[in-house]
Amino acid sequence: MIAQSPIAGDSRILREATALAAAGHTLHVIGRDVPEGFEIGPGITVESVSRSSGLRSGNGGLAVGHGRNGPKVLVQRFGRWLLLPEHRNRTEKHWRTAAASVVAAAGPVDVVHAHDFNTLELAAEYAEKWSASLVYDSHELWFDRALPGRPTPLWRARGRRYEVSLASRARVVFTVSDGIAERLRSRGLSDVRVVRNTFPRADDVPPAPDQPEGLLYAGRVGAGRDLPTVVAAARQLLPFRTVLMGSVDPNYRLDLGPVETVAERSIDEVDDTLRTYGISLVTLTNTCENHRLALPNKLFHAVRAGVPVVAADLPELRAVVTQYKLGGLYEPGNAQSLTAAVRAVIENYSTYTDGVRTAAAELNWEHDAATLVTAYSEL
Known part of the structure; x- marks a missing residue:
């Protein structure tokens, strides 16, 4: 599995890895900024590649009020708005470059599982080198997200086409909702299956109160x-x-x-x-x-x-x-x-x-994990 997210806090990746390990698969997960000594569970190893923190000022946080104003602040904000798309793409590309040697050292493997589009190109490259099955896990409709910074319609249009060209090489595509699955199918991807971001069923749910507080x-x-x-x-x-x-x-x-x-x-x-x-x-x-x-x-x-x-x-x-x-x-x-x-x-x-x-009898991780495990058994 390859992910640019900080996987220690990514419940989808952690649940998928755990479910596949429980089904008998051995996994190596390459993610971002993994804490020292972090473990997911038996049959799963984890490796970390860091990523730059991005364009951030020192005045963040939850606050009451309207923040700072003035010409200098407006110029700074305009500069961030203008540069953010380019910076975001460069940061993600830098991570892929740094991760390539880590991915190379982990193989050859049977399956390369790409979490989101920003790992798909790297995953497809090594799946082809190793004659491995490629799996694409689209956590979001990537090129239709609301992103900070200036509008980028050409980047989005090119990105959708490139996503389909890469994802078409995947044996199976997973995503999080029926709506996104239908949209990906309409763009030319055939085998798209829904694995929702559900939670494991609770062992004991206390009776509900008469009224909420x-x-x-x-x-x-x-x-x-x-x-x-x-x-x-x-x-x-x-x-x-x-x-x-x-x-x-x-x-x-x-x-x-x-x-x-x-x-x-x-x-x-x-x-x-x-x-x-x-x-x-x-x-x-x-x-x-x-x-x-x-x-x-x-x-x-x-x-x-x-x-x-x-x-x-x-x-x-x-x-x-x-x-x-x-x-x-x-x-x-x-x-x-x-x-x-x-x-x-x-x-x-x-x-x-x-x-x-x-x-809760249907909207639970046990139900969605079965879709994931079944797809892997078919590989």
Whole structure:
């Protein structure tokens, strides 16, 4: 497996590797910035390649207020906006160059599994050298993401074509939702299978309370998550509590208003925290096709915890939330809509807790891991 993500915190990669090892495969995972001594489990070895930190200023973090202003700051921001796409591509290419010797030393192997497009070219090169099977795991609709910096329509168009030309060499393509799978098939990829970012079933889910105590956003705090809308709705929902929990993107600034914050916690602790508050927020902006077709991890984390959701009304989220009666939907960017959706879930709380707990029988990692393991058995 090859990944440019910091794999110690990438639950999809960790679960896939563990599931394949349990099925009898031996794995070597090459990732980014892996902590010293980090282990995934029996049958799995891990190797790390570092990547530059990128264009960052020293004034990041979650903050109340509007940040700095002035001509100098505006010039700096314009420069970042202009250069970010080029810098991002150069940084990813630099990682692939540094990783090439590490990949070469790991082979030959039977299968090369590329996590996301930014490892696909390297993976395809060595799969061909070793006559190995290539597997492509598309965590996102890569060239349809909302990215900071200046618009890059030509890069996106060329990238989609190049992605298909490389991924066409793969024996199987995995992705995270039916919507992204359909889009990849429409671009010419035939064998695309869905392995969702679900969570293992909880051993013991306590009975749901009669009423929720608050609204919890558990995830990365940064752009694209529609958090300003959450803050605006929180003012309308008082005294009902709204809470953010998660790591904060560098340079992200947010006027918190009445929103509380708690420190990032482990997966099991997130389960307990979700149950404490009672409603999980699954928010995204309606700013790109990738968001419209996404199924965020936090949706399935809520299912594992047995907690209803209030989710952004985007096509793929809408399909799953309504099919399984997991909670309410709101229009991204609309605080009134979010407020109404939260109040509707509170009023019909027992209906949605029943829906979530019923859905846990299907929306779980045991179900999705079987798709992954079956595909590997066919290789």
